[in-house]
Amino acid sequence: MLLDEPDNHLDLDSxxxxxxxxxxxxxxxxxxxxxxxxxxxxxxGGQLDLD
Structure with missing residues (x-):
């Protein structure tokens, strides 16, 4: 699954x-x-930081 900023515009419960x-x-x-x-x-578990 690819998620790009999926939590934008969501309230805390959502x-x-x-x-x-x-x-x-x-x-x-x-x-x-x-x-x-x-x-x-x-x-x-891992991350890639792009500068």
Missing amino acids: RQLLVDAIMDFSGAVLLVSHNLSFVKALGV
Whole structure:
């Protein structure tokens, strides 16, 4: 699954629902996000920083 800033414009409850849905997904996830708390909530195992 490729997600580009999926938490933009979501309230806190909706953001948590999205975290839960992504955590339940059994496939690979490629996530682009500037929201570090969202990324940490997902328990991201690795990251690539582009400067």
